[in-house]
Amino acid sequence: MKLTWKIWFLIIVLFFSVLSIFNLSALFQKGVLITSVDSNSSAFEQGLRQGQIIIGIDGKPIESLDDFSKAFHGKYSSELNESIKTIITTKQSEIILFSKDAPKITVSEIHKTNIKTGLDLSGGSRALVQAQDKELTSGEIDDLVAVTRNRFNVYGISDIKVLPVSDLSGNHFMLIEIAGATPKDLENLISEQGKFEAKIRNKSVFIGGKKDITSVCRNDATCAGIETCQDSGNGYFCNFRFSVYLSESAAGKHAEITKDLEIDKTNSEYLSEKLDLYLDDKLVDSLFISKDLKGRVTTQIQISGSGAGQTRDDAYNSAKQNMNKLQTILITGSLPYKLEIVKLDTISPLLGKDFSKSILYAGIVALLSVSIIIFIRYKKIRSSIFLLITSISEVIIILGVASFIKWDLDLLSIAGILATIGTGIDQQIIILDEAKQTKFLSIKERMKRAFTIVLGAYFTGLVSLIPLYWAGAGLLKGFAITTIIGITAGVLITRPAFADIVKRIEE
DSSP states (O other): OOOOHHHHHHHHHHHHHHHHHBOGGGTTOOSEEEEEEOTTSHHHHTTOOTTOEEEEETTEEOOSHHHHHHHHTTTOOTTOOSOEEEEEEESSOEEEEEESSOOOEEEEEOOSBOOEEOHHHHOEEEEEEEETTOOOOHHHHHHHHHHHHHHHHHHTOOSEEEEEEEOTTOOEEEEEEEESSOOTTHHHHHHOOOOEEEEETTEEEEESSTTTEEEEOOSOTTTEEEEEEEEOSSSEEEEEEEEEEEOHHHHHHHHHHHTTOOBOSSOTTBBSSOEEEEETTEEEEEEOOBGGGTTOOOSEEEEEEEEEESSHHHHHHHHHHHHHHHHHHHHHOOOSSOEEEEEEEEEOHHHHHHHHHHHHHHHHHHHHHHHHHHHHHHOOHHHHHHHHHHHHHHHHHHHHHHHHTTOEEOHHHHHHHHHHHHHHHHHHHHHHHHHTSOTTSOHHHHHHHHHHHHHHHHHHHHHHHGGGGTGGGGTTHHHHHHHHHHHHHIIIIIHHHHHHHHHHHHO
8 A cells, every 4th residue: 555645644653652652761671760768768868869770789689679579578677776787779879778777768660661640540649729718819829839849848758749720610729649658647738737936925036938947957967866765654755856047037036035034043044934836826845045045146046846656666756757847847938828628539559550451451342342343334354454553543642642741641541542542433434434425526525525524523522621621620631631632633643644544445
């Protein structure tokens, strides 16, 4: 069969779509991919980062997740009180860790394709959030997204997406998606405003955020850490302390308020009033103020707190978590509004995998069934084969475009692909039917008539899909975008090529 320029155009688009889908640099690469590293862990301090590839542990090659699990199996035991040496080899460097616990990292198989999957397939959590008792404008929701994204980044949570969305009524929301395992404190981070304020005599000295805080000591044992852990009788409690550096204006306000304070009569080393720390308007701690700071402009102060638990390790982890949370709020400041979660979903990755396999099998069966029906209807094996090939090429083009624009494919996107296949087959049948019509018209005129119907159906579908982009506060966006990509590629690329193929067959 002679190939027309439309058929060649389809072949070229398919070629570049395949290049876009597959990650050629990773096809023959071995190892495991680091997806996240706890920012407060020794692994992070030594240089392990998200996106690096681990190829060896303690001299043993790592080629799969099973190799990674075996490398740490039985190595760390709660009975051992000494640090264990671990050598992690990445493609860039070799890192040596000494720790009583396994490295706080999560890994996955190296992605052989550039296709990104959404929470429905990869698992994770999704929260739709709005401000309490206030309708936000688009500018206000953008500010909220920026502050929230900064807070999650500082807190060390990776694989997160924070987006502004709106519904057809003009209401604005914030959509938060976290792929992989769901962090247990996700709901608290979203629902709590995180307003930090330090007061003396109920007068505000400084608040969290860049206006009053220039720097917060973090991941530095010389100015931050857990100090003591003690048995309280009913469990354990641990104290933490870290340094905070104030701006000149905040330090001046501190000096102005303390200059009128007297020396404490019961303890002459401190002033008569304390520095009260409030988090979301709740008193969390009260710090003594040294008499040397009376009326003095100082930009460095010490923040302290504690954590409790049934065991020493529980108390230590609680204190560390509380310290990290307080540091994060001091760095990022409070959220500009009190928030409420409209919808919170947790998705298992196993559900997504099973559903994907079911959809794949169903799609293959459907395409084969349609091809058989086309063969029975038109008695032409070539028409059936090319209809099947054209439908598959549309799926490849959709996946290629999604990979190129880094669009996350979720279950609704898969539904959009299936809708595109159905629409495509319907329009290809129109082309085949027109090709079989009266011989008084030339094959060229019959194809023009078929394309008039196809274009009418395309614009009708396009107009109906555009509102879905905003419907449901953006949760139907995957279906809308994927279907629009599919039907547009069909009208511009695959339908013209299929029409030329049918012409050659008829001629």
